[in-house]
Amino acid sequence: MKKPNVIRTVLSVAACKLTRFILRKTGRGGTAIPGIVAMKIAGNILLTASEGMEIVVVTGTNGKTTTCNMIEHALTQAGCDCLLNKSGANLLHGIAADLISNTSWLGKPKSHYAVLECDEAALKQLVPFISPKAIVVTNLFSDQVDRYGGVENTLKEIRMGVEKSPSSTLVLNAEEPLSASLALNVPNSVVWYGLDKTVGPQGNIDLADAGFCPVCDGSYKYDYHVYAHLGGFYCPKCGYKRKSPDVAVVAIEKKDTTGSTVLMKADDTVQRVVISLPAVYNIYNAAAAVAAAKAMGVSLQKAMDSLASVRSSFGRLESFDLHGNPLQMILVKNPAGCNQAFSYLLGVKEDFTLVLCLNDRTGDGHDISWINATDYEKLCEDPHVKKIFVCGDRAQDLFERLKKAGAEDGLLQIVTDYQELLKLLLEQKRPIFALPNYTAMMELRQVLVQETGKKDFWE
Ligand SMILES: [Zn+2]
Known part of the structure; x- marks a missing residue:
């Protein structure tokens, strides 16, 4: 060239x-x-x-x-x-x-x-x-x-x-x-x-995405598991396995909704690292x-x-201040990411309002069947979820998925436009978490930016 x-x-x-x-x-x-x-x-x-x-x-x-x-x-x-x-x-x-x-x-x-x-x-x-x-x-x-x-x-x-x-x-x-x-x-x-084998929560191993051993086509086994198909994988047939990481998290000392403190090992030194997300x-x-x-x-x-001082932006755990009431927005676009967001919400130890938005436009992928592979059942068991507003082009599909997952009638409300949603959110007296997919995030974000006077990402 x-x-x-x-x-x-x-x-x-x-x-x-x-x-x-x-x-x-x-x-x-x-x-x-x-x-x-x-x-x-x-x-x-x-x-x-x-x-x-x-x-x-x-x-x-x-x-x-x-x-x-x-x-x-x-x-x-x-x-x-x-x-x-x-x-x-x-x-x-x-x-x-x-x-x-x-x-x-x-x-x-x-x-x-x-x-x-x-x-x-x-x-x-x-x-x-x-x-x-x-x-x-x-x-x-x-x-x-x-x-x-x-x-x-x-x-x-x-x-x-x-x-x-x-x-x-x-x-x-x-x-x-x-x-x-x-x-x-x-x-x-x-x-x-990676995460050293001594750390990480144990959940269900989900091997749907793991694939097969690239050397011999065998199925993986795990000697420890972090989430989804991530963990200490190895192939019992040919011995192909996870590499020992050059940058390794060897212990998680603290983990809450404000961030984590971990011990990180790199180049033979171990350091305490504060992660602000x-x-x-x-x-x-x-x-x-x-x-x-x-x-x-x-x-x-x-x-x-x-x-310790990194800030997330533009929909990935972005925070907004709705006149004193906090709103956290987390972009979700597939089962693994959505289940991780739910795990995070399960760690929230106070009552909150949830907003779930689903579009199926070009930027999102037209196939929304991924919501069937997402663990809304776990979400519906969370006693701290006091209200769920469902919004977006495919709100009806999401509503039905939530009903199937066991959400009670009083918990759910379909909202058809974002100005109406904003009005409802301004009435909330408890923290709000919003989980939109991509184009829904753009719409929701625009309404929130206007209301809170936050800058657009290109400014
Ligand atoms: Zn193998």
Whole structure:
């Protein structure tokens, strides 16, 4: 691949910045259009726009955005100037728009580091342009099945990306057998992260997503379990097993709704690490961020320290203050993520109101059958849930699923529009948790942003 000439570069950068400026003036932030325009003018503009940068790309089913936030925070705390694609536009052209907007008029990057969230299927398109120093894969779960054709197919898509980037260090979850298999048959170096066998809650092992041993096609067994198909997996037939992590959480000292305190081991030292976001999956995200710092050659000490002050944003456990009453929003989009959110809610030891929103638009995946594989029964057993508002295009389906799960009539209420929902939420006297899927989150978030005066993500 060849870099575009100077004239094309200048035109491409100008078109990108101008398009983005106009779109933002008209209130449309996170779109791919500026990237499409720029790459129409100069197809290889990303070669120029990323030249000399040290880039970490984050992909996987759950936890991408939070892990990106954590890595960016760690790099910034270590004194690195860092670009983060925080708009959520994580396909090729959306990422291109962010990278090109970060350059001078001649296409020279302004920041030396970048943390880029990338869709699983877009990885193979992106990496040839930007040659990332590290590729983080958080985990793989069934997600948007109609879009990718199943989790095995998603794994293949990611592998194609990895194969196009042999010099990138892979940062992989040691306990998640699907993404761990990416380390097989590639020359890339790997930094493993995970939870040591002595920690983690024991729940039901859900092997629906685990797949089979990539060496001999045997079924996995587990000598300990964390959640879903994550844990100390091994193949009794051929001996293929979980790798010992380079960044390991060896003990969880405290875990509540404000966050966790853990002991983390890396490079033969053990440090107490405070993680400012709650739930076990954020312990994994935190370990991934420290492992990414290791892959990027950044101070591990600073990365571990930074986790105490990281803030989530844009729907992933985002907090709003509804005139004194707290609302926490957690994006949910598949059974594994939703069940983890329920586990988190079960840890809440006071009464609360719940909002569940379900859409089935393009950004969500049209297939909503995943709600049948989600453990609403467990949610309905929680005595602290005092009211559930059900909202979104597929509210009726969700309502029926909840009834089937044992929710009583008085508990449930379908709300058809977000202004009406807001009115009801403002009347609540107890904390509120909202669990929307993607496009529902965008709608709910807009109403909450207007009410609370919080800034939009691109401001
Ligand atoms: Zn095997």
